[in-house]
Amino acid sequence: MKNIFLLILLITSLTSCHFIQPKFQGGEKFEMGGISGREVKLTVEGDVLNENGFGIKLKPSIFDMYVEDIYIGKVHLDKKLKLKRKKTTHLVAPITVNLEQGVMFKAMRLIRKDKLKIQLKGEAKVGVFIFTKKMLIDEAKVINGIKM
Numbered sequence: 618m619k620n621i622f623l624l625i626l627l628i629t630s631l632t633s634c635h636f637i638q639p640k641f642q643g644g645e646k647f648e649m650g651g652i653s654g655r656e657v658k659l660t661v662e663g664d665v666l667n668e669n670g671f672g673i674k675l676k677p678s679i680f681d682m683y684v685e686d687i688y689i690g691k692v693h694l695d696k697k698l699k700l701k702r703k704k705t706t707h708l709v710a711p712i713t714v715n716l717e718q719g720v721m722f723k724a725m726r727l728i729r730k731d732k733l734k735i736q737l738k739g740e741a742k743v744g745v746f747i748f749t750k751k752m753l754i755d756e757a758k759v760i761n762g763i764k765m
Contacts, residue, residue: 638752639673640666642705645760655690655716662709667700671745674699680739680754682714685730687723690716692737734759 642664650658667673675698682689695711727733736757743752 637668639700640668641756641758642666644707645758647760650711655718657714657716659712659714660709661712662707664705664707665700666705667702670702672700672702674744676742676744676749678739678741680737680741683736683738684724685727685734686736687720687727688717689720689724690714732759732761 644662644664646662648660648662650660652658675694677697678694680692680694682692691714693713693715695713698708698710700706700708734757736755738755739753740751741754743750
């Protein structure tokens with residue numbers, strides 16, 4: 618009977634856990650790593666605030682990328698990232714973008730724009746200790762187009 622009570626208590630406490638979604642704080646920087654075929658390697662830097670009382674690991678995930686509402690392709694986060702608890706962490710994220718067929722012709726009209734809206738949609742795999750959860754991501758950010 619005691620084991621059943623402990624099991625119910627453990628399941629209840631684990632299912633009640635939730636994440637506060639980390640927030641971008643600025644400091645964005647983009648570096649082009651290289652292009653081969655329809656694959657583009659990038660390194661993205663930025664400051665992210667984790668308001669949770671525990672550290673979060675962002676595991677390799679896949680997102681859909683849109684620039685000015687034009688579908689660009691799939692974005693792969695190449696390595697696991699760690700966010701410290703209740704702090705702003707400067708992250709350096711290597712990503713790979715698999716471009717959609719014919720996207721370069723669509724993107725030609727974006728070259729001269731001063732501001733570009735970049736949007737990521739998909740499920741991010743996050744983990745705390747041994748527990749993982751998928752979070753829906755729909756983040757949009759306006760950046761200076763000349764930096765790209």
